[in-house]
Amino acid sequence: EDQVTQSPEALRLQEGESSSLNCSYTVSGLRGLFWYRQDPGKGPEFLFTLYSAGEEKEKERLKATLTKKESFLHITAPKPEDSATYLCAVQGYSNYQLIWGAGTKLIIKP
Amino acid sequence: DTEVTQTPKHLVMGMTNKKSLKCEQHMGHRAMYWYKQKAKKPPELMFVYSYEKLSINESVPSRFSPECPNSSLLNLHLHALQPEDSALYLCASSQEAGLSYNEQFFGPGTRLTVL
Numbered sequence: 603e604d605q606v607t608q609s610p611e612a613l614r615l616q617e618g619e620s621s622s623l624n625c626s627y628t629v630s631g632l633r634g635l636f637w638y639r640q641d642p643g644k645g646p647e648f649l650f651t652l653y654s655a656g657e658e659k660e661k662e663r664l665k666a667t668l669t670k671k672e673s674f675l676h677i678t679a680p681k682p683e684d685s686a687t688y689l690c691a692v693q694g695y696s697n698y699q700l701i702w703g704a705g706t707k708l709i710i711k712p
Numbered sequence: 713d714t715e716v717t718q719t720p721k722h723l724v725m726g727m728t729n730k731k732s733l734k735c736e737q738h739m740g741h742r743a744m745y746w747y748k749q750k751a752k753k754p755p756e757l758m759f760v761y762s763y764e765k766l767s768i769n770e771s772v773p774s775r776f777s778p779e780c781p782n783s784s785l786l787n788l789h790l791h792a793l794q795p796e797d798s799a800l801y802l803c804a805s806s807q808e809a810g811l812s813y814n815e816q817f818f819g820p821g822t823r824l825t826v827l
Contacts, residue, residue: 634814645716645802645818646755689754693814699768700814702754 604629604694608703615680615710623675623706625690635673636700637666638689646689649675680710715739716819718803724825727793733822735786735803743809744786745816746778747802755802755818761786762809793826800824 607626615621627635634653638646650659652668659666663684665676675688687707691700716737725731735744743762747755760768761780769778775797777789786803800823804816 636815638818643800643821643823645718645800645804645821648815648817651815691754699757699760700816704754705752 604692604697604701606690606692606701606703608688608690608706610706611704612707612709615677615708617681617710617712618679620676620678620680622677623688623708625673625675625703626671627673627690627692627701628671629692629694629701631695633693633695635668636691636693637673637675638691640687640689640705642687649688677708680708682710682712684708685710716803716805716817718801718819718822720822721820722823722825724827725790725793726827727795729793730789730791732790733788733801733803733824735788735819736784737803737805737817737819738784739805739817740783741805741807741817742783743806744780745804745806746776746786746788747804747818749800749802749821759788760809767809790824793824795826798824798826 605628609624637649640646650666655670667674687705689705690703719734746758749755758772759778764780779787800821802821803819806816
């Protein structure tokens with residue numbers, strides 16, 4: 603069964619304190635892994651798509667990496683405005699619907 | 713322009729009311745989606761339209777009725793809802809639906825409260 607697990611559930615960091623969020627997945631053939639950011643009461647904002655192991659993508663303070671079993675979202679020197687819930691989703695070859703993780707709530711304290 | 717718009721932003725309705733949610737995209741995408749999201753949960757797929765035809769209905773109760781008037785517009789008609797239907801309703805679009813990569817772009821959502 604296709605499954606996505608995100609950890610930790612919540613992460614509190616001081617401004618400038620770098621860290622990583624984890625997205626572990628099991629899927630029968632990975633077509634794509636997607637990272638989104640969601641602010642409270644708003645729709646998810648697309649961040650990255652990763653297709654194959656070894657791929658990396660960067661945007662400002664965020665860097666996403668992918669292995670055959672998991673993806674990491676690295677956040678470097680975060681700022682309070684990076685506070686949000688970060689969602690990971692995968693799409694497999696057998697089912698084109700997105701399988702979502704429960705998200706990691708990131709809180710950056712000034 | 714990676715924008716999906718939704719109206720209204722907020723909606724309060726009684727259980728006997730009929731209302732509609734609207735969604736619009738101008739990215740030339742051929743797939744559009746309705747999701748329901750409860751607090752602290754990921755989005756839950758409700759419907760998928762591909763080339764203006766309903767391709768997926770995730771066993772959604774008939775009190776939710778989707779409509780796709782054209783490739784840019786998506787509506788969700790609501791009737792006789794229950795308080796447990798209160799949630800954030802999200803519209804999304806992607807280039808294609810089906811067995812191709814499925815990068816979806818979301819609208820801001822409609823916060824629905826059923827009294």
